[in-house]
Amino acid sequence: MADAGKSIADQIKEQGEIVRKLKAEKAGIDKITEEVSKLLALKAQQGSDKDEKSSGKFVLKTAKGTRDFNPRQMVIRQQAFDKIIACFKRHGAETLDTPVFELKEVLTGKYGEDSKLIYDLADQGGEILSLRYDLTVPFARFLAMNKVGSIKRYQLGKVYRRDNPAMTKGRFREFFQCDFDIAGPTDPMIPDVECVRVVTEILDSLDLSEHIVKINHRKILDGLFEACGVPDTQFRAICSSVDKLDKSPWEEVRKEMTDEKGLAPEKADQIGQYVLRSGQDDLVEQLLADPKLSLSKSAIEGLEALKLFFRYAELYGVKKRVKFDMSLARGLDYYTGIIYEAVLTSILYIFLYIKRQSYFISIFLLDQNPEEGVGSIAGGGRYDNLVALFDPKAKAVPCVGVSIGIERILAILENREANLKLRTVETQVYVAAAQKNLLEERMKICAELWDKEIKTEMSYKANPKLLGQLQTCEEQGIPWAIIIGQSELEKGVVKLRHVPSRQEEEIERSKLTDVLKHKLNASIV
């Protein structure tokens, strides 16, 4: 918009200078890459202005931080989705869908420091829009808009974050979230623990059983900050420092609290005595007896909630998966109660990554503490006040939910299945010709089989070679081939070939579809 008056050539010149300056300054590689691709985009635009036919030739790529899924990846993705959806349905959830963009104001003020990562649409005259950042805020907007007071819903959809992509770290700008949320009044902690059960069921069904679910409670964090003398106004800022403990050592986090956020060193040290602790209900009991924490009403409430949580987790058979981790904070503004984060714990996956994508080595070994797992693959929590923000009468609908991020899971599954032969098409029958001039007969047979809902293909050549047709069947794993020839047709028969065994038999042309239906029902194709 601001550049509307400038020529492309001028813009290219300016952009070129920006890039040169960044390189001279030895700026971060991400920043340089970003500005370079902007430059290339401008050059491409110039090219397309000059010669429309050449447009697009300059940068043949997907947008930064995004990727295509090829047919093989789609098969793996769909298998994972099927398992995830099966679990959501097992827990009685129904599904809904919301648009990929929302009025910007819907997203405003919901994501704390992460708001800067929201993608905005250009102002082309009309509403001010942004791409959705998660599925939770649109869900809350849906509940308020439709006055839904109680629902269990799942939703699979893409969300968008202008994060500095590290696709090698499994961090994308466009990625899927698979959400499960329980909205409506309930007795305490019953749905909260079901969300953890849902996560573990899904990860188990994907054979990712080496995982734990870290939990914490916003009221415990608030109580802790209160007990350590952090001023109310600094809760959020200190909370977001604590959240960095999964990636940075305590010394660095402490430094950020004192130097950047101006917290008194002795207060930071007091926080440090708590946030490095983790355990199970034993830790809950210790903290309930802690002389400092037990003075905070908020902390006691949070701890009592977790006590109940562990009781229920045992009944739901998931207690062994749960770790109460006092450093878990999660950046989003809207959480009010329990918060979760699931991480994979097996070091095995690190080696799987190494095997196929060698650049993963350094990242995981540098970034991750192996005992702590290879990173978060699910997160969530309770957000009792979010719906009220959208309701004209500020009517609250208590909600709790969890979101499974599948990008890392898919990377693991793709590696695991790298050597498996996966069919990307489901074709059951291939209609082949043994001689020339049989195209019309092949077309008639295809139409008959399609009429009977048999998955059928044939060559798009008018006169294909038989060998090539049979090769296609073998390569594609198509189990049955019908081979037609002039003399057989005159006799009223066709040849049916079982591709894996290469056995052939003659069958009557008029009984073709019946015979095939029978064979396809008998075999598992």
Next chain:
Amino acid sequence: MADAGKSIADQIKEQGEIVRKLKAEKAGIDKITEEVSKLLALKAQQGSDKDEKSSGKFVLKTAKGTRDFNPRQMVIRQQAFDKIIACFKRHGAETLDTPVFELKEVLTGKYGEDSKLIYDLADQGGEILSLRYDLTVPFARFLAMNKVGSIKRYQLGKVYRRDNPAMTKGRFREFFQCDFDIAGPTDPMIPDVECVRVVTEILDSLDLSEHIVKINHRKILDGLFEACGVPDTQFRAICSSVDKLDKSPWEEVRKEMTDEKGLAPEKADQIGQYVLRSGQDDLVEQLLADPKLSLSKSAIEGLEALKLFFRYAELYGVKKRVKFDMSLARGLDYYTGIIYEAVLTSILYIFLYIKRQSYFISIFLLDQNPEEGVGSIAGGGRYDNLVALFDPKAKAVPCVGVSIGIERILAILENREANLKLRTVETQVYVAAAQKNLLEERMKICAELWDKEIKTEMSYKANPKLLGQLQTCEEQGIPWAIIIGQSELEKGVVKLRHVPSRQEEEIERSKLTDVLKHKLNASIV
């Protein structure tokens, strides 16, 4: 961007003036609505700046031209998708996925006059991006990028168009396309006719058998313009006028050609002698013998292609669905051969619309010629040069494909099923308590059933009333309820209730999951 320096208050003032001016001018309602919502968005932004907590309260809506799908609509949508995907798989297609946005240059120069409808993302520092306008151009980009020379692929995804008119016409700004494309070298017209077969199979499977597929050929249109003396440089412009014949009478289209586009009246009249004609292979034969058209090499090529098309269409059993319509032009730049458009023809659907959504009456009766159907629900064609635009060596991959738009189809299905009871959850068993203090026992039973992959729910209240629990089962159509009571548990039994018949039996607690598994396998749930 241009407004970055202005205060919100100033922007609101300016926007208010725009709205007042439009109202004074009696501008179109769409335009006014758009500017008003922009004003409301600004006011909301002002509100959220003042008080973060109140953000979102001003305009509780989805973005213009978009909508949510509620659980009931999702069930209907999923049933339609399942049928569509089954057909695509029946024809041997595999699937892939591309990001929702592309580099803007990927889309530039592909959509002719419609390019103005592309949604751009804001320039937030980085690449220049746009939301995808269809699935075809990203598919071509995928083929070039991955050097795929031959593939049959389907893709279901949302696309985005800043089209003005409204949802009452079934025209959305965010809507689904279900695409099927055959890429790679083939003998003439074999895949082209399969695309029509795919469309009719899908519409038949959705019980929308009252449809026709209009076809035309770019080479016939080009030959026609040539034969009528239209200068080369005006082909596109005249083509886009012809395309309006499905909505406007010839007189208006002629006026546009002569007055707006400067075509000589006698040339327009010559065009008019052709473009109002429609038929089948009989019309192809007439035109092949036409003294004027037969002088054009391009026209002859196109007509010969359609002759072959009709021959194959007969073999594929779809000839009766096809109408050769010389006014079919389609606006997109990238078509090079056959073009298609499927329309529903039954007037019945108009009354279905009327019944439930009365505002549809005027639109269909005003806008549509009933004999011509209630509007386009699928379109496509051959685009042999699109992939080459993306390939660094301009390597061409011939492609033909079709795109099913499901918004109108869904409206029809939703109306048709308006009085049907549709289950939106699939829960098989509800675990109920007859007395207080049985929460933990209910939780244990739920965990056991989930372990056995039985779809199970229970109340989220600690001590729910039995009547309420049974009512939930009946309302939700849950077929089985387990009812536990203290005395039964002590005896080692639970009650199993068949909800539809209200019959109850006692079964051993220890055999519960086995008995249920057996009953669920026996019944169709």
